[in-house]
Amino acid sequence: MKKATLFSFVGAAMLLAAAGCASGNCKCGYVPRSERPVKFVAHRGESITAPENTVEAYELAWRNNAAWGVETDVYLTKDGVMVCDHDGDTKRTTGVPGKISDWTFAELRELDAGSWKGPEWYQCRIPSLREVLATLPPDGHIFVEIKSVGDGFAEAFTRAFEGSGTRLDQITFISFSGDELKRVRQVLPDNRTLFLLGIYDKDGKPEPSAEKLISMLKELDVTGADCYAENLCVDADYIAKVKDAGFEMHFWTINDTKTAKILVERGADSITTDCSKRMAAEWDRVSIED
Secondary structure, three states: OHHHHHHHHHHHHHHHHHHHHHOOOOOOOOOOHHHOOOOEEEEOOOOOOOOOOOHHHHHHHHHHOOOOEEEEEEEEOOOOOEEEOOOOEOHHHHOOOOEHHHOOHHHHOOOOOOHHHOHHHOOOOOOEHHHHHOOOOOOOEEEEEEEEOHHHHHHHHHHHHOOOOOOHHHEEEEEOOHHHHHHHHHHOOOOEEEEEEEEEEEOOEEEOOHHHHHHHHHHHOOOEEEEEEHHHOOOHHHHHHHHHOOOEEEEOOOOOHHHHHHHHHHOOOEEEEOOHHHHHHHHHHOOOOO
8 A cells, every 4th residue: 555655646746747847837857758868668667677567567667757658568368358468478477377368357367477576576467458558647658569459459449548548649559460550550540650670680781671661661551660670780871761751760679778879879769678767877978989
């Protein structure tokens, strides 16, 4: 109870601060997330510290006040609830084997998804997407990675979104699956969508090339790409070509501040990281010239 009460107080203060800044009435020194020098996306919440994809990890990310956004992964349960979990199998984070799609939401709620990270996280739960959306402050953002949802997307997302207190413009959908993103576009044509992919260093050249990536993004009719870039193989010219074609360029999952800073210098729109608090604290001290 003490933990919940403390967060309620801190969370309310952050919400008021963010709302005040958004309305131009800021007197607290709070910098709106959209005006910060780099947009950090807390990967599965502040997962370096808290158990990934739990409400506690997302609350910590917002409380640390370093992240522009957070990222989560979603699957559908047997009874059609959109829940946040990376693997689609409960074994790694709960110790109990089983596919998310074979559990009802009520059954999943009986599992301890926190103790694997440390005893202080005992009985953290696998949350619904609705619970995670409800953690967002007014100027917060979330990347929702669709792992496996299929034709149940429209109904499941509607159930998650309604009553969450979140605006649609705070949500970006991401996926490695073009089919999943097409389903999102059919239901929510105005929402931002990012195609997830790896860009690999092939004999000193990025694969896919900027031109090939642009073609892929046009075919998928998405807002942009969220990329893993092997060996920093995308230079400023590559990123500029994609952005000049009208697409966004985001990068994951980077826990080295220098690497993140190089990508931002080259034009990255956001950096997904497990440790947004540390990266933000190091930002001004790290040089990309070394």
